[in-house]
Amino acid sequence: MAGQQRYWLFKTEPAEFSIADLAAQPGGSGRWDGIRNYQARNNLRDLAAAGDGVLIYHSSCKQPGIAGIAEVCSAPYPDPAQFDPDSPYFDPKSSPDQPRWYSVDICHTRTLPGIISPARLKAIPDLADMVLFRQGRLSIQPVSEKEWNIIVAMEPQRTES
DNA sequence: GCCAACGTTGGC
DNA sequence: GCCAACGTTGGC
Numbered sequence: 001m002a003g004q005q006r007y008w009l010f011k012t013e014p015a016e017f018s019i020a021d022l023a024a025q026p027g028g029s030g031r032w033d034g035i036r037n038y039q040a041r042n043n044l045r046d047l048a049a050a051g052d053g054v055l056i057y058h059s060s061c062k063q064p065g066i067a068g069i070a071e072v073c074s075a076p077y078p079d080p081a082q083f084d085p086d087s088p089y090f091d092p093k094s095s096p097d098q099p100r101w102y103s104v105d106i107c108h109t110r111t112l113p114g115i116i117s118p119a120r121l122k123a124i125p126d127l128a129d130m131v132l133f134r135q136g137r138l139s140i141q142p143v144s145e146k147e148w149n150i151i152v153a154m155e156p157q158r159t160e161s
Numbered sequence: 162g163c164c165a166a167c168g169t170t171g172g173c
Numbered sequence: 174g175c176c177a178a179c180g181t182t183g184g185c
Contacts, residue, residue, distance in 0.1 A: 011183095037168075060183055118184075137167065137182050 007053040007148040008043070008072070009132060010106070011139045014058040019068035019111050022056070028108035033079045034089045035101060040140035045076045045102040048140075053148055054106055057132070058115065065115040069152060074105035116154060126150055 010032060012018065022030050035041055052072040058064055078099035081089035094100040121127045127150060131141040143151075 039168090064184070135167085136184080139182095 003049045005051065005053075005145075006047060006049070007055070007143040007145060008048065009055045009057050009066075009130075009141045009143050010070075011057045011059045011141075013060045014067070015061065018058065019056045019070075019108070022068070022070060022106070023108045023111055025108070029073055029105055031103050032106050033081050033103040035079070035103070035140060036089065036091075037139060039138055041100075041102055043140045043142065044104060047142075048072050048076055048104050050074055053143075053152075055143060055148070055151060063115045063117070065117040066112065066121070066151060067115055068111040069109040070106040071109055072104050073107040076102045076104050079103040116151065121151070124150065 014020075017030075022028065032044075035044055050072055054070040054072060055066050056068040056070055058067045078096070079089065079101040080103075081087040082091040082094040082099065082101045083096060084090055089101070091100055118132065121130065122133060127147055130143070130147055131138060135141065
């Protein structure tokens with residue numbers, strides 16, 4: 001039952017849902033929904049499991065980068081939004097019998113005191129091969145154990161401005 | 162606002 | 174199944 005421990009990077013636009021929004025949820029736990037890309041879906045549905053580590057990455061914003069740490073705290077399950085005609089994530093081609101899209105719940109672990117920018121990550125040789133740099137658009141991407149260990153140990157850096 | 166990367170769509 | 178057109182992502 002205990003599968004392999006995995007690590008992930010989840011991207012979010014902080015204007016939509018930020019690490020602070022996650023921390024503010026009851027119990028610091030919330031649903032990661034609205035994934036509408038097949039590769040991201042496959043990662044989530046087939047590989048994600050409770051206990052996996054998650055780097056929360058803010059994208060398309062003034063200060064992009066890693067903003068916090070979370071943990072997967074549910075098994076993957078069909079994203080309810082795909083069945084809701086009023087949701088922007090509604091998918092008329094999906095059905096409860098044959099759900100197309102999946103969600104997991106994640107639990108807030110900690111919010112970093114500053115954002116770790118992609119430039120700073122890229123400057124570290126052991127991080128240069130992150131999926132983030134090879135396939136920047138993928139919104140649910142795997143992180144190696146080595147990459148995870150480096151990043152969670154990184155000291156916060158004052159945000160220059 | 163620009164532009165590169167890349168996923169999706171649709172005609173054939 | 175190919176591939177051009179198009180739309181979206183996302184850093185800068």
